[in-house]
Amino acid sequence: MYMSTTTTRIPRDTEDDYTPDMAAARREFLREQTGASLNHVGAFSIDPGVLPGNVENFSGVAQVPLGVAGPLCMNGEHAQGDFFVPLATTEGTLVASYNRGMRLLNECGGVKATVVEDNMQRAPVFIFEDALAAREFGCWVEEHEHEIRAVAEATTSSGKLTYIGQYQVGPLLYLRVNFTTGDAAGQNMTAKATLAACEWMTANYPGGAEYRLTGAIDTDKKHSHINMLLTRGKRVVAEAVIKNDVLERLMGVDTASVYDYRQIHMLGGFLAGTASNSAHAANGLTAIFIATGQDVANIAESQAAITYGRLLDNGDYYWSITLTSLVVGTFGGGTGLPTQRECLELLGCYGKGKVRKLAEICAATVLAGEISLTSAVLAGNWVNSHERLGRNR
């Protein structure tokens, strides 16, 4: 069995760790340990001084190629106008595919979009001796929701507790504490507020109560059915009416074929037990997330996308996409870092009061990708375009 022989640790400076020098020192250390050059990793333009709170052991950057798709014409509630969408990706064809979907959408009059629900949560579990005790605690929580809300909201300037869902299993009471979180994605804010709420409940419930800060039904950075049903982050819809003649002209397929195929695709998704009956929502979302400084691990839940379409009497096709668990922010997290902020600015989404606009753009972009890929599958040019534009992996 291999036993570790490394005695040295990654260099750290307890006083001033976020400097180009310390990053260089770490790269040098890593070079000695592994032989990797890390030259390009070390070629960054950003000031490490802005990174506390975003990364530890900072050693350089990943340079992720950035393509832009657009314009995307939107008539959202908050996103109105033409947008150029930054997509950070290494998957060939992706930008081109979203781009052609946007072109089609534009020719059909653009995309409507709206956020229909907004909930971020932390979900502690309270543990009791028996089921009756758990149920009684649940009643007490309902009765004291006002005080619990006050305690929770005192920890944050922008978070608002909306409701506390209760889900009991045996002597365990899983709570799902829901918040709106302003322009932040809000996981940390929510955790902090929920912690305060739990401590208050524990201190004030007669006899006390034992809890863990998560009982796993949040479900953070995991897809889950509860997220699809009850929303995590933003629940946002993008929709458009696809004109049959435009679809035929640009994509070479007709709306009736799309409608029939969507049935079969949806059925396949049901059979497979999938998180999403979309074609590839995760593709566009991930590329936007990387570009704009979102917490990319939230793709795990943000991927959940439900498409619904209907054939109109005139042969046009109404197409909608609903993202049930879109976790995005325009404030906090990685949104203020240099390239990330620039990409948010490209969308007019940097800073306060912009998060719903960003959510709408995310959904509209996904819709563009749906139409493009679905058409490609039906027109039989899917593999060809990857052959032409992508690396043959």
Added chain:
Amino acid sequence: MYMSTTTTRIPRDTEDDYTPDMAAARREFLREQTGASLNHVGAFSIDPGVLPGNVENFSGVAQVPLGVAGPLCMNGEHAQGDFFVPLATTEGTLVASYNRGMRLLNECGGVKATVVEDNMQRAPVFIFEDALAAREFGCWVEEHEHEIRAVAEATTSSGKLTYIGQYQVGPLLYLRVNFTTGDAAGQNMTAKATLAACEWMTANYPGGAEYRLTGAIDTDKKHSHINMLLTRGKRVVAEAVIKNDVLERLMGVDTASVYDYRQIHMLGGFLAGTASNSAHAANGLTAIFIATGQDVANIAESQAAITYGRLLDNGDYYWSITLTSLVVGTFGGGTGLPTQRECLELLGCYGKGKVRKLAEICAATVLAGEISLTSAVLAGNWVNSHERLGRNR
């Protein structure tokens, strides 16, 4: 209703599109359209000439901060020795958390890891008049698997068709064509090979057969239950025996508490209908994916992680994590791009014959994160560490 007024398109050069000048031209165009500066986006060290096949409309890069965690002592089948794991992230605490998990694992003797299954797939659907016709086609496919394999494998130098799963619904026969794909993640290779197979089947099946290249049960860039059961990409296990005294010393919790809590956590996951009973597998995986040039949208399926642990008689705790759908490659895709390649080299995973090693390192990293976060929740310092190390979103 807003109608698009943008008449100009994103600049493109049909002859030589992948140059610093074209990227600058696009940034200039975007600046005019939106006012965004894109200065940092334009500060890249990589040569655009390497990007065809990875991105279109290349305009610059996202600079994603890179932290490094380690050493991580491994006794895998393929990964043996001390590793320093590159994590590209903007989430404060993440690198620190994985790092402390690795330290604990090292003190417990390191991590074992092994790939137990390997399957990449494309899943066409064949459409018939009735169920009997679909079933008969299915029998014909079984009888001609040898020829189908030959046709499929002729399109690729490294892909091997392993088996064709059949799943019938009414007159629809969903096939799930499984391949091993060498060191590539293999989606494109698989699509191309499956297309060839489908065309051959259509041409040779008496009476012909209608199909769509995906019936959605692949399920590409989507979590699904079929992936958890039947594997997508690599099914890889990492495991370690956590010594109770080390856990108490480093994390301030004991193994018995972990065991009990894991039950409650697992139950919460079951209740929520989640893709993963892990604590936060997606966090570490996403950071490695971005760093090493993986197709990050595959986090959608790669997140699926199943933990299993048992309390040993001596009070130590056996802890395992199984990633059922890990989609990674060490060849093709974004793996050859400059910073991405450097990060793979940091792990000794660049190039051919390295993909299982990378898969093992991914799983071991996830395990480190599981232990760290689970301990933090139990020790009650989860929120505190985010307060200290993270931005308060």
Added chain:
Amino acid sequence: MYMSTTTTRIPRDTEDDYTPDMAAARREFLREQTGASLNHVGAFSIDPGVLPGNVENFSGVAQVPLGVAGPLCMNGEHAQGDFFVPLATTEGTLVASYNRGMRLLNECGGVKATVVEDNMQRAPVFIFEDALAAREFGCWVEEHEHEIRAVAEATTSSGKLTYIGQYQVGPLLYLRVNFTTGDAAGQNMTAKATLAACEWMTANYPGGAEYRLTGAIDTDKKHSHINMLLTRGKRVVAEAVIKNDVLERLMGVDTASVYDYRQIHMLGGFLAGTASNSAHAANGLTAIFIATGQDVANIAESQAAITYGRLLDNGDYYWSITLTSLVVGTFGGGTGLPTQRECLELLGCYGKGKVRKLAEICAATVLAGEISLTSAVLAGNWVNSHERLGRNR
């Protein structure tokens, strides 16, 4: 292709169809058509005159063997005392297995049980032009919940509307209208009340609204995740502390083995994507349902059972079962038919004010079966007992 040659229809009497003579006439007709004797089917003691509202084309009865398990000692909220549980089944071993589980429970001090939630629902879907219209309708519904409640409750003497859940997908707003339904299972009551509510909404919403009475998320006679989370019918817990010495003496296994095995079993359930991490909740429930005149098709949702256990410091084992979607009634449906009523009387559960008592007995019975079968699997006598007591199917 076979074309129907039957010109005669099953005999019916438009005036007086529920008589022994009409049943005999139908049997005679069927005998002529098929040759089946139907002698035993015709040997019933019940008066067909009680059957309108329970069956059409009444032709006789299925005689389902009835075994009795017990006594089962209960300390529920509503079920207190010793119970003998009627189990209508044709599966050998079943009664014996539940019986031995009850014996063990009795020796451990009996079973606690309590209903923790109560919700029956009908779930219409409202269909709009776009997502914004659907969201606005949802807001209107919230604002008019008081009037909607009044309209719905006017259709029923015992149903009470508790809350209306809203779940939006694109331009579709799925509502889940929740009721308590007194002692009835309540599906028909709920449908009627929801119909009235929908008609009122359609008539009063400015501009009107189109709907279908079910959008499938009820989910009636189907297992679903929404039922597990949000309850359908009764959410009821049964729980007991299993003494290690009693378990060893009666079952030949110890509690530590049970605890470890339950982890593996639960994991298997998670992997399989199952409705229930129980051993065989459906067995006991189905047998009680048939015996007591429940709508047996509701086993589809009532099967959902979540077990949770913990090893206590003294080596005893706390074991709980939670039925999340138990659809039962003690009034209406088949509960008043002769043998069904007798079986409810056997449990002291006939008539008004008894439904929670019945729910508790159902859960306690399931718990007895869990312990018995789990122990049998661990003790290695599962197959043997089926060999001895069951038919070798």
Added chain:
Amino acid sequence: MYMSTTTTRIPRDTEDDYTPDMAAARREFLREQTGASLNHVGAFSIDPGVLPGNVENFSGVAQVPLGVAGPLCMNGEHAQGDFFVPLATTEGTLVASYNRGMRLLNECGGVKATVVEDNMQRAPVFIFEDALAAREFGCWVEEHEHEIRAVAEATTSSGKLTYIGQYQVGPLLYLRVNFTTGDAAGQNMTAKATLAACEWMTANYPGGAEYRLTGAIDTDKKHSHINMLLTRGKRVVAEAVIKNDVLERLMGVDTASVYDYRQIHMLGGFLAGTASNSAHAANGLTAIFIATGQDVANIAESQAAITYGRLLDNGDYYWSITLTSLVVGTFGGGTGLPTQRECLELLGCYGKGKVRKLAEICAATVLAGEISLTSAVLAGNWVNSHERLGRNR
């Protein structure tokens, strides 16, 4: 706390327990204990002497009302001709609803049906020290499948081992051992054969292997996704082309409305995380199961039904239903009991060589119910018909 005061046990006769006298003695005992009369329960025509292997503590029967629907014109592979389907139920409207669906199907030319897959299983879990050991055992199992098959099949006259699925989680290897089981449903046969296989593997694997006979992925008497994907019991399709004019005349709805509504219904099912996108498959199945002596608890898995339809160019509607996990038998279990056998004879399905015929009739009956209920929802007469024919629960 209530402590049991019952000292007497349910009477048993160790020599001759299955007699009318013993059943009467038990009813008398129960009457003394509870006051319930059990008169109708005691009014049975069947000979208790036939019941060993079907029930213990036999005390009488549940008399479940039996209606008959039909004729149902079928052009199945095995079911051809006109059938009268026995439905044991206490839910008013049910028989009438299926009956009218059958009438419509007959006028459209009848139903096609076919079994497309056949697999019954027992799923042991093997437990190892680490993942590598589990994987190696898995390889050994593959290499020795021939011997394992021989050992398993030696325990049964009709069971044939088809394949052994392997699903690994950490150090656990879940096997799913699949069999065809002739005309029996086959759970016991499968358990016995799998036990023999496990014992052989344990004895012959170098170093031995620890196992539990079920690791829960069978999944017996539980709905699960693995059942939907990989079949449990019979996977059977029923299908018909619904003529638009007949649908309009008999049901008052047109096919285009059905097609559109099915989309919305299917989406609701996807959203709810349901086991079935059917309208109410469990209703008809349960009624057939009770009537024909099936193990009714298997409704838990048999309910899983997937509908797929398409609008044809002439305006007719192709409608199919796929039952993925239909657990039925025509031999063994309760199929030989008096009323149950008579009901099988009514269908021409009693005894050997009839199980696929029965499966086809089940699916065709479900299809009739789908069309009837879906039409009722669309025509707006759903609640009315329950008002008229059902008890207002």
